[in-house]
Amino acid sequence: MATFMDVHTGMKGITAEQLAAAHRADLEVEAQEGVHFKHAWADPESGTVYCLSEAPSADAVQRIHKLTGHPAAEVHPVPLSV
């Protein structure tokens, strides 16, 4: 397992309810790919959303996001953290 930060763009105007619903949708199916989404942060003004996850691979993260209808623009492994 490794840690990933993924980035979604084009989500201008996203609301707290929409972010929570998207996160819930991911949590409901994440186990299929051995992924766990830990946190997400959204900037409704620029339409950017960042998701932090633990997963076996970047592809696994992306497969869950695609399955729930919101593919990420980028998925980065972040092996270093402080």
Added chain:
Amino acid sequence: MATFMDVHTGMKGITAEQLAAAHRADLEVEAQEGVHFKHAWADPESGTVYCLSEAPSADAVQRIHKLTGHPAAEVHPVPLSV
């Protein structure tokens, strides 16, 4: 106070020690601007670093990062989180 996610690029090959040193440098001067850097995550392969902070403004976050020699490419307010 608000929450911000900032993104650094061009940090290919960053090591755990370099990330820790950069974070420590920020922590040493952050109070000047009322900022607190909570976490940072780095992808040495693409050279991307994400920093999560609490701050009075995006400009305050950027001023601290500039003061310590690593200006952010983007600073996003992230008022929504899960």
